[in-house]
Amino acid sequence: MKKSPLQRVRSEYQPKLPKALQGPVKVKIGEATESVADQEEIKKLFPHTYGMPIVQFEASNEPEHVEEPFNVGIILSGGQAPGGHNVVSGIFDGLKRLNKENRLYGFLMGPSGFIKHQYMELTAGYIKEYRNTGGFDIIGSGRTKLETPEQFEEGLKILKELNIKALVIIGGDDSNTNAAVLAEYYQNIGAGVQVIGVPKTIDGDLKNKWIETSFGFDTACKVYSEVIGNIQRDCNSAKKYYHFVKLMGRSASHIALECALETQPNVCLISEEVLAKRMTLDNIVSYLCYVISERAKLGWNFGTVLVPEGLIEFIPSMKDLISELNDVLAAHSNEFEGLDEMDKLRAIHAKLSPTNADLFKSLPKHIALQLSLDRDSHGNVQVSLIETESLLSEMVKKRLEEMRENGQYSGKFNAQHHFFGYEGRCADPTNFDADYTYALGFNAAMLINAGLTGYMSSVRNLTEKSEYWIAGGIPITMMMNMEKRHGHMKPVIQKALVNLNGKPYLKFASMRETLALNTLYQYPGPIQYFGPAEVCDRPSMTLLLEHDKEV
């Protein structure tokens, strides 16, 4: 692999560690914990790993106690997030500091490599090639869910074969939930294997009091903000387009919100607000048309609109429509076969309840087709394939024409569409994410050495300089509650949606009207690695605001 000039220089970057991890550590044990809700049920489901204490590492004057050399396995689970490679190198360096004989194995292409016994040993020379780089290509990732005893037993075989003492699972909320289940399982059967989770997801929805942010969120949002800023500068130079920008983030709108705080677009839709206010598609279109027509009065026929990817599933009426469509398509699929597009749409329309039929009819044809065609293997519509950004712009265009006929609008409306997701998931990590992930990995090695299982690697106090970061472990069961999944109540880590009483949202909401009716774009520019700290090391606005910092 030939490296780019930036990569060559960047590979020499030494990520900063919290003071406590810079030398030997001692373990400070906290109080016993409880889950955030449904304590009785969760305690019953996790008899061996429930109620464990929070632990924190402190600098020690004595070397760590290491019984004998041990081996560790790692799995990268789910979607890519910037910094994954530094988690791996952090674990590696932590293990080697404990004992040069310790070994690290990577399971290939996610949990499936664990089950199928596909792995490689990660050596110093191999890891060197991946330090401070984006991507999960060091061992690959995958979406296989690790949840059945059969899988756990299959995996245990290779763990035993490789003499692995602990497994580190780097993943989002679901993967960490499964890590807790696996930890409990191995504890229950006395397998002698620890399981440690590491909080990853660009979506930013794996966070709570103890996990201040998931890794990758910072970098991904900065890449998206860079290109949104560039588009806004173009928008404000050409003054002739409305740019509709859809942003990855299927359930939560953290990414859209962070990008809005960074770039100050004219509009940013927040799914959680749409749901809380029970807004309809019509409400959203009306709001957009209000902003566009008011800006037109000021002579501005241009603007920017950020749209979270998961929006339409948060619009209650759309959710109802999609749900009925799922049923209708499942029940009548053979009747629709062979029909041409228009006939199919008419046939579906005829089967819908009156409210949903009206909504279905109001949609642009290609969107109605997307909703009618694409089902995943579970029979659900694949929302990521719905072009929400063009759905909105087309409905806005139509409404504006009606307004024009009524004399309420006399501007020009031309739209451009963008979707940013893959552009940010594998970017080279910012200094923040490079340091954070390296610390998370290094810390995971210390958790293993402390003999812990069912813990998530936790590095906190992230708005301070990295030397003051607090490193330790949180029992995963502590973050759990019971939720319905596929019709059954299951113990899961609570997902953090955008908090409508939280500072990031409130900050945005306080600016919203001003941003809509002015042109106050900000242009964050590209991620910098070598400049002054205020440019290179600044964490996300979301994190700063959540911790009452100035932004």
Add this chain to the structure above:
Amino acid sequence: MKKSPLQRVRSEYQPKLPKALQGPVKVKIGEATESVADQEEIKKLFPHTYGMPIVQFEASNEPEHVEEPFNVGIILSGGQAPGGHNVVSGIFDGLKRLNKENRLYGFLMGPSGFIKHQYMELTAGYIKEYRNTGGFDIIGSGRTKLETPEQFEEGLKILKELNIKALVIIGGDDSNTNAAVLAEYYQNIGAGVQVIGVPKTIDGDLKNKWIETSFGFDTACKVYSEVIGNIQRDCNSAKKYYHFVKLMGRSASHIALECALETQPNVCLISEEVLAKRMTLDNIVSYLCYVISERAKLGWNFGTVLVPEGLIEFIPSMKDLISELNDVLAAHSNEFEGLDEMDKLRAIHAKLSPTNADLFKSLPKHIALQLSLDRDSHGNVQVSLIETESLLSEMVKKRLEEMRENGQYSGKFNAQHHFFGYEGRCADPTNFDADYTYALGFNAAMLINAGLTGYMSSVRNLTEKSEYWIAGGIPITMMMNMEKRHGHMKPVIQKALVNLNGKPYLKFASMRETLALNTLYQYPGPIQYFGPAEVCDRPSMTLLLEHDKEV
């Protein structure tokens, strides 16, 4: 305007000037010139500005001669390109060095501001806000063409009113052609106004022996290469998608080629090659399917394909089809009115010649509709609206299914689509573009002071350190030839398409097979401003290769 942390630091950057421009200059006059072709016709059309010498500035020990304070006007013409603001600040600083009383006026929103007398004075405090930033928002840009005597006369009124001695037009090949026509016109009527052009376009197609590159190309390509690199890292981590990336650049494929050299995708199509080899759409689809099926044999069902925006107009058979469609739609538009989509396609199909009818029928329906619906005000299809990236991926998908039935393919094919254009046109300029544009602007001020008109600002030797850059002026007529435009022969600056015998293309062609059947992606990462020179100051690969430099 609240600035981002990067912008605050970056605004302090002092662009580097060639040694010759760092103090007083003297003018070195070269030999008389000739146009690149059609000398007789062009001489006849430009009796006052044809044959002028190339000039070059050299450092002088004596202060420049400046008669008395003078005023200058500027116009930003056409699409945005990174660095436009530094051209403005370079002119400003150049004028102020000559005489503190000199003034600079900007015409608003492109040539239309000149004709409509909309302008503002550009003062030190205002310009300060825009130094080293992307965008053309300092005065706005526009696409009005400056080509009629009525416009020239209308503009002259405001020039006289503001006592403007020279007009600087910052634009692409067409705008610079018009600058030459305007220079000749004002010279002919003795208007006493000089006209100077500055070579701008991200497309990279305004270049020749004297203009080594147009400004903005470097930055735009680096932004696109950053996000393409990120996508490639994702592609190589997830190993499940083919990413089709369409890149801006309507006529030439310089952007796609530069990005291919920077990122090493599996495939990059080059329009100029398609034209030269008279490739059909079928040829292109076959090549893509060859690469995809060969990669599938290696177990790789993922890859990246770069597609230049203007591709389909370079496919001879598609060009024929589009041309006939233009005629058919113009002649029969009323017959097609009110028909539904399928009927319209059938009706159009029936009117096409047999070859074009077959090709039309082979296209995915939504592409056929795009080709049938969208006409610009001149009755031409708007090629930028054709989703070439999905046209290709859909035809590939279909072909692969046929190959599967014949046992020639047994992989998986899933595509993602991207289009990058607006993301790069207004990015903050790289150090290269920041320096180059500042030098072009500063140099333009010196050309004005030298009393020249009909010249393009030329800064050369760009692969060397900026102090060794050569600054001067080139008569625009020198770059001209006669070409047919809208049915008439006109004098125009020769557009530089990708040279299939040039080093950049040959370098790519030499790697092409290897890149297709391996996974050798490069990840350039984000533009850096503060790091080591090899990271921050490196010009484009195209420029380096064209000047026989190592890459």
